[in-house]
Amino acid sequence: MNAYAQGDALEQDMKLSDEAKALMINAAETMRLSARSYYRLIRVARTIADLDHGQDSILKPHVAEALSYRKTALL
Numbered sequence: 001m002n003a004y005a006q007g008d009a010l011e012q013d014m015k016l017s018d019e020a021k022a023l024m025i026n027a028a029e030t031m032r033l034s035a036r037s038y039y040r041l042i043r044v045a046r047t048i049a050d051l052d053h054g055q056d057s058i059l060k061p062h063v064a065e066a067l068s069y070r071k072t073a074l075l
Contacts (some may be wrong), residue, residue, distance in 0.1 A: 014046050019060040027067055041066050 014066040016024065023046075026036050042058070044066040052062065 011053050014042055015057040016042070016045075016063075018056050020045070022059050023060055023063045027063075031070075037070075041070065044069065046063045054065075 024038065024041065027033065027041070031037075033041070035067050041063070045058045045062040048062040049058045055062070
């Protein structure tokens with residue numbers, strides 16, 4: 001399901017905690033993420049949550065770990 005979910009359905013089905021969603025929004029603004037990057041990070045965070053003993057919700061540590069894997073461009 002994770003691989004095929006898109007857009008709003010992805011966010012609704014993936015159940016981000018309030019703290020996780022706030023971190024995602026802050027990261028999107030700070031890192032100027034595209035919609036594609038934003039949703040890709042949610043997919044990665046969902047996978048991390050699944051590996052964390054099958055957590056039902058995506059929690060802040062899952063989002064933080066997903067963000068840590070993101071390459072950042074050096075200017």
